[in-house]
Amino acid sequence: NAGVTQTPKFQVLKTGQSMTLQCAQDMNHEYMSWYRQDPGMGLRLIHYSVGAGITDQGEVPNGYNVSRSTTEDFPLRLLSAAPSQTSVYFCASSYSGNRGYEKLFFGSGTQLSVL
């Protein structure tokens, strides 16, 4: 199994450009989420989804858009990139058991620089 796959691994954008970070999982997980990791700020939740067609905001949703049309894919869109969005982005997924969300599996990350 591939687990959680993120593409691209590295990306450089100019201010105002748009792009989509891709995330796919092959574990049939209901729960998927996007985090950004910044020095001194830790991991902060951007958006999450508890199933196809259902998304919700995390701690820092502004400037980002998501959709969940299939169980496998959860893309993150930057509509107009800003230097403040320079960060490392992680996608994660989890099985949703009776007792809540279980072990979280992470992708390898996308390092994004906005100039």
Place this chain on the structure above:
Amino acid sequence: KQEVTQIPAALSVPEGENLVLNCSFTDSAIYNLQWFRQDPGKGLTSLLLIQSSQREQTSGRLNASLDKSSGRSTLYIAASQPGDSATYLCAAPSGNTGKLIFGQGTTLQVKP
């Protein structure tokens, strides 16, 4: 709103020492808590998941405990090795939402 704090932010120990990493959370109505490891430039790997009904969970030299009443979890690493050097993070859910909130992590260095 769930807030997760990890102390200390960094820790350096000689090889062979037993050590404890701390994680505290403000909302004790959690259904589980997870501990992760992150190596430099890499993603996170889940180490241990403790359900709310459990008090401890063990994997090899790692033992995690959970005390919901005090809002604390600890990760105990026995007989530390240089290969244990990494950043360790804990994460707790926020209420009944799908939000999993992370602490800022403890960066561990084990010196040979």
